[in-house]
Amino acid sequence: METILNYLGYFFVSIGAVFLVLGAFGILRMPDFYTRIQAGTKSSTLGAMSFIFGVGLLEPAWFIKTLVIVVFIAISNPISSHALARGAYKSHHQPYLKDGVDAYKEVENQKEVKL
Amino acid sequence: MENVSKISRLVYTWVVLFALWMAFTTSLALDEVLVGLAISFVVAAMTFSYFTQIGLKAFSPKKIMYQIQYLIIFIVALVKANFHVAKIVLTPSLPINPGIVEFETKLNSDIAKMILANSITLTPGTFTVDVIENRFYVHWLEVETEDSEKVYKAIAESFEKILLKIYE
Structure with missing residues (x-):
C-alpha cells in the first residue's frame, strides 16, 4: 500500500513539474501580456495543484492539509490573473489582436466619455 | 433566493468553517474541537452574509x-x-x-x-x-x-x- 502511494505521489509530482516547465516555456513564447497570462495561469494552477497533491500522497499525514491548499490555489490563481489583466487593460496596455476582436474596448471608451 | 433564512445561512457557514478547522488541525482532542466550534461560530456570524446565499440547501x-x-x-x-x-x-x-x-x-x-x-x-x-x-x-x-x-x-x-x- 505504501509503495503504491509513493509511486502515485511521484507520478503527480512529476506531472506537476512538467506542466510548470511548459508554463514557463509558454510565458517565454507568447507574444503579449494577455496571452502570457493565459499560458501562465493554466499551467501554474494545474502544475502547483498536482505537485502539492503528490506531496500529500508521499506524506499521508499532510494529505488533508495539502487538499485544502489545492482548493485554495484553484480559487485564488484565476482571481489574480483576472486582476492583473483588468489592471493592465485599465492602464491602456493594448492587447495583441490578430483579427481586431476586442469587445472590452467599447466599455472602456464609454467610461471615459462619462468621466 | 432571497427567502433563505439567516439561520440556515449561518449554520451552513458554520459547518463549512468548522470542517476547514478540522482539516487544518486534524485532531480530535476535545479542547481543540470546542475552541474550533467557538471560533468558527464567531467568524460565521460575522461573514455569513457574504459567504452564502442558498444556505443549507447546498447540502x-x-x-x-x-x-x-x-x-x-x-x-x-x-x-x-x-x-x-x-x-x-x-x-x-x-x-x-x-x-x-x-x-x-x-x-x-x-x-x-x-x-x-x-x-x-x-x-x-x-x-x-x-x-x-x-x-x-x-x-x-x-x-x-x-x-x-x-x-x-x-x-x-x-x-x-x-x-x-x-x-x-
Whole structure:
C-alpha cells in the first residue's frame, strides 16, 4: 500500500513539474501580456495543484492539509490573473489582436466619455 | 433566493468553517474541537452574509450530486486546458488568434458568477478579463466567432447549466 502511494505521489509530482516547465516555456513564447497570462495561469494552477497533491500522497499525514491548499490555489490563481489583466487593460496596455476582436474596448471608451 | 433564512445561512457557514478547522488541525482532542466550534461560530456570524446565499440547501442530495458533477467537469476541463496550451506552446508556428469577446450570463448570484468566471479562466484558451453586471468579457486565444450567442455556447454553456441548478 505504501509503495503504491509513493509511486502515485511521484507520478503527480512529476506531472506537476512538467506542466510548470511548459508554463514557463509558454510565458517565454507568447507574444503579449494577455496571452502570457493565459499560458501562465493554466499551467501554474494545474502544475502547483498536482505537485502539492503528490506531496500529500508521499506524506499521508499532510494529505488533508495539502487538499485544502489545492482548493485554495484553484480559487485564488484565476482571481489574480483576472486582476492583473483588468489592471493592465485599465492602464491602456493594448492587447495583441490578430483579427481586431476586442469587445472590452467599447466599455472602456464609454467610461471615459462619462468621466 | 432571497427567502433563505439567516439561520440556515449561518449554520451552513458554520459547518463549512468548522470542517476547514478540522482539516487544518486534524485532531480530535476535545479542547481543540470546542475552541474550533467557538471560533468558527464567531467568524460565521460575522461573514455569513457574504459567504452564502442558498444556505443549507447546498447540502441537499440533489445539489451535492450537481456539485460533484461540476467538480468532475471542471477537472476534465482543467486538464484539457493544460494540454491545449502545451500544444500551442510547443507548435513552432504558435497558432493563436487572440481577442476579447463578450457574452451574457443567466446567473444572478454573485458567488455563482465568481465560480463561472474562475472556471472560464481555467478552461482551454480563455480567461475572464472583467464581469460587469451580467456581461462577461473573456480573452480568447483562438477567437472563432464574435457573436455573443455562439461565444456563450462555446465557452460557458456546460458550466452554466449546472451552476443554474445549484444556485438558482
